[in-house]
Amino acid sequence: MTTIKDIAKEAGVSVTTVSRALNGYSDVNETTRKKILKVAKQLNYSPNTLARSLVMNKSKTIGLLVSGLNRASSKDNFTFEVLSGVNQAVSDTDYDLVLFSTTSTKQREKTYSQLCKERRVDGVIIQGIRTDDPYLKEVVESDIPCVLIDIPIQSDRVSFVTTDNVIGAQKAVTHLLELGHRRIAMINGHEFAFVSQERLEGYKIALSQAGIEYDPSLVINGDFDEDKAEEVAGLLLKEHQDVTSIFCASDLMALGVLKQIQRFGKKVPEDLSLIGYDDIILSSYVTPPLSTVSQNKFKLGYEAAKLLIKDLEDSQESKKVILKTELKIRGTTAQPRDNKL
Amino acid sequence: MTTIKDIAKEAGVSVTTVSRALNGYSDVNETTRKKILKVAKQLNYSPNTLARSLVMNKSKTIGLLVSGLNRASSKDNFTFEVLSGVNQAVSDTDYDLVLFSTTSTKQREKTYSQLCKERRVDGVIIQGIRTDDPYLKEVVESDIPCVLIDIPIQSDRVSFVTTDNVIGAQKAVTHLLELGHRRIAMINGHEFAFVSQERLEGYKIALSQAGIEYDPSLVINGDFDEDKAEEVAGLLLKEHQDVTSIFCASDLMALGVLKQIQRFGKKVPEDLSLIGYDDIILSSYVTPPLSTVSQNKFKLGYEAAKLLIKDLEDSQESKKVILKTELKIRGTTAQPRDNKL
DNA sequence: ATGAAAGCGCTAACAG
DNA sequence: CTGTTAGCGCTTTCAT
Numbered sequence: 110m111t112t113i114k115d116i117a118k119e120a121g122v123s124v125t126t127v128s129r130a131l132n133g134y135s136d137v138n139e140t141t142r143k144k145i146l147k148v149a150k151q152l153n154y155s156p157n158t159l160a161r162s163l164v165m166n167k168s169k170t171i172g173l174l175v176s177g178l179n180r181a182s183s184k185d186n187f188t189f190e191v192l193s194g195v196n197q198a199v200s201d202t203d204y205d206l207v208l209f210s211t212t213s214t215k216q217r218e219k220t221y222s223q224l225c226k227e228r229r230v231d232g233v234i235i236q237g238i239r240t241d242d243p244y245l246k247e248v249v250e251s252d253i254p255c256v257l258i259d260i261p262i263q264s265d266r267v268s269f270v271t272t273d274n275v276i277g278a279q280k281a282v283t284h285l286l287e288l289g290h291r292r293i294a295m296i297n298g299h300e301f302a303f304v305s306q307e308r309l310e311g312y313k314i315a316l317s318q319a320g321i322e323y324d325p326s327l328v329i330n331g332d333f334d335e336d337k338a339e340e341v342a343g344l345l346l347k348e349h350q351d352v353t354s355i356f357c358a359s360d361l362m363a364l365g366v367l368k369q370i371q372r373f374g375k376k377v378p379e380d381l382s383l384i385g386y387d388d389i390i391l392s393s394y395v396t397p398p399l400s401t402v403s404q405n406k407f408k409l410g411y412e413a414a415k416l417l418i419k420d421l422e423d424s425q426e427s428k429k430v431i432l433k434t435e436l437k438i439r440g441t442t443a444q445p446r447d448n449k450l
Numbered sequence: 451m452t453t454i455k456d457i458a459k460e461a462g463v464s465v466t467t468v469s470r471a472l473n474g475y476s477d478v479n480e481t482t483r484k485k486i487l488k489v490a491k492q493l494n495y496s497p498n499t500l501a502r503s504l505v506m507n508k509s510k511t512i513g514l515l516v517s518g519l520n521r522a523s524s525k526d527n528f529t530f531e532v533l534s535g536v537n538q539a540v541s542d543t544d545y546d547l548v549l550f551s552t553t554s555t556k557q558r559e560k561t562y563s564q565l566c567k568e569r570r571v572d573g574v575i576i577q578g579i580r581t582d583d584p585y586l587k588e589v590v591e592s593d594i595p596c597v598l599i600d601i602p603i604q605s606d607r608v609s610f611v612t613t614d615n616v617i618g619a620q621k622a623v624t625h626l627l628e629l630g631h632r633r634i635a636m637i638n639g640h641e642f643a644f645v646s647q648e649r650l651e652g653y654k655i656a657l658s659q660a661g662i663e664y665d666p667s668l669v670i671n672g673d674f675d676e677d678k679a680e681e682v683a684g685l686l687l688k689e690h691q692d693v694t695s696i697f698c699a700s701d702l703m704a705l706g707v708l709k710q711i712q713r714f715g716k717k718v719p720e721d722l723s724l725i726g727y728d729d730i731i732l733s734s735y736v737t738p739p740l741s742t743v744s745q746n747k748f749k750l751g752y753e754a755a756k757l758l759i760k761d762l763e764d765s766q767e768s769k770k771v772i773l774k775t776e777l778k779i780r781g782t783t784a785q786p787r788d789n790k791l
Numbered sequence: 792a793t794g795a796a797a798g799c800g801c802t803a804a805c806a807g
Numbered sequence: 808c809t810g811t812t813a814g815c816g817c818t819t820t821c822a823t
Binding site for chain 2: 110155156157158159160162163168170173178179180182183184186188189190192193194196197205206207208209223224226227228229390391394395396407
């Protein structure tokens with residue numbers, strides 16, 4: 110592996126000059142530069158970023174802490190799309206991504222901030238971790254520049270990007286309301302997700318605007334899990350026969366609920382309306398296609414990366430960006446039966 | 451940021467001793483080690499892996515060169531599943547992943563091997579690049595340990611993992627044959643994918659075993675693209691009205707073909723049988739559910755990472771691993787109409 | 792415009 | 808068992 114030392118020797122100059130020439134400094138004679146560049150190419154030189162990072166104290170790498178990089182989340186391609194967005198934004202720059210896997214045993218051994226500090230990442234993007242994750246606090250409190258996805262924490266070095274969850278949920282529920290539904294149940298995620306809190310908030314607001322009292326027994330957590338949602342939907346449907354529609358905090362859960370509804374021998378949307386959240390790929394392919402609140406997951410990642418990089422370069426103050434959601438009415442929402450008369 | 455120097459000072463020993471103590475060498479007094487560990491914790495020490503990598507000449511990072519980390523490939527979650535597998539395997543080790551984005555302009559500026567050399571990755575996993583990619587050759591020829599996914603190149607430092615594409619395709623076509631089909635078309639990927647060559651091979655073998663002559667006009671490339679496949683299927687169906695079934699080299703293309711068939715006013719599988727390849731998530735959710743050849747994409751990534759890491763640790767000779775595929779008969783394949791009589 | 796020298800944080804002979 | 812020394816490849820004062 111050739112080093113600048115080799116180039117220096119070959120070109121008959123000092124390493125200093127080589128370094129300067131290669132890095133495009135102005136204070137180097139054009140002839141020398143030409144020569145050095147030629148020698149560098151000749152020797153097939155590649156700079157050692159490790160050495161550079163060490164001395165410059167920055168690595169030009171961005172750490173990625175995502176929870177959903179596992180087999181289970183391939184159905185819900187949320188993580189992947191976020192990742193794609195991040196990748197896209199990063200690929201326009203000279204940063205590279207390092208993926209910290211938070212799947213395994215390693216997580217307990219090493220904390221996030223340890224991971225980041227050891228690898229000397231310049232900044233980190235965090236997605237998909239629960240708000241009660243003990244290490245979240247740690248990262249946020251560390252001085253590593255960081256942008257959170259869907260966790261609205263903001264401080265000196267931490268920004269976040271999320272979507273308008275309250276409004277999104279509101280749109281979904283309002284849609285149901287406008288169709289004539291009055292008994293609207295909700296399958297939420299879990300209490301350790303900000304998005305769940307916010308979507309519940311939106312649900313409540315929509316109801317209240319329609320003059321309907323909030324009934325807590327109509328809201329159950331499905332942990333963002335397809336099977337769990339299917340299970341709790343069973344309970345719900347049994348307990349509350351008067352429910353005519355269900356709002357799910359994720360499409361994946363809606364898919365589970367859909368199965369349960371069919372098991373009850375009911376038809377969607379004729380007997381029961383169903384609306385999800387996320388707009389995952391599957392949503393438009395299932396039968397009937399799922400009405401949902403669409404959020405731009407790619408952009409979530411893209412904006413996060415953009416934000417982080419800008420922060421890294423210009424050392425801006427922390428910021429937040431809130432993306433808009435969009436209601437997609439497809440085939441699982443319709444007027445309630447009794448309304449049709 | 452505390453360094454071993456700080457610890458050395460605080461503990462009243464030399465940096466050497468600190469280094470040895472922290473790295474679990476045996477030749478250090480237990481009392482001293484305890485002390486050093488205590489001080490390290492006290493000072494909230496994190497080793498600087500950059501410095502370590504520099505001196506040890508290995509970075510404990512694995513480079514990942516994947517082409518499909520973009521918005522377009524979220525439907526076909528192939529890339530994601532491979533990535534998950536890699537991540538899973540890697541997360542059991544002390545390696546980290548660095549993602550090289552090959553999406554952008556950067557690709558033309560810097561070659562793969564440059565990327566790898568600059569970041570000093572210990573090895574690299576390559577997936578989803580075309581066999582005519584000029585940089586593929588370069589990586590393979592470089593001395594960077596490397597494992598290829600679905601590209602059967604093997605040499606001193608390069609191994610590969612793939613699936614039994616010939617057999618897989620054979621199984622699909624034989625299934626069609628057994629149902630009674632005789633005119634079986636194929637929508638293939640493109641010539642710069644080994645898997646396409648192999649699947650075509652399997653197609654031919656199956657036909658020949660059934661005593662059917664290979665008709666080249668029945669095979670068209672769809673570039674692994676949904677829309678392209680839809681388009682060429684249109685041509686095919688118009689030209690060859692006698693075709694009773696189509697074998698697609700990817701599920702995504704099968705989805706496109708399915709649309710085209712429906713546009714022709716024909717029904718699957720009554721009028722036309724259709725079988726895909728990959729077993730992507732969507733396949734089991736579309737209506738009718740797609741018959742396909744299932745390959746374990748997660749395992750593809752998992753095995754690749756395992757292979758690479760073993761090579762890195764034990765410096766084995768290169769190897770190959772061939773995963774088995776599985777025929778999944780679902781709802782798009784049936785006996786041809788005239789056969790039912 | 793160029794070079795000598797110091798040092799980033801760490802590991803690894805080599806002594807003792 | 809521990810310390811001294813050198814050096815990984817690079818950037819960066821500070822001279823010249």
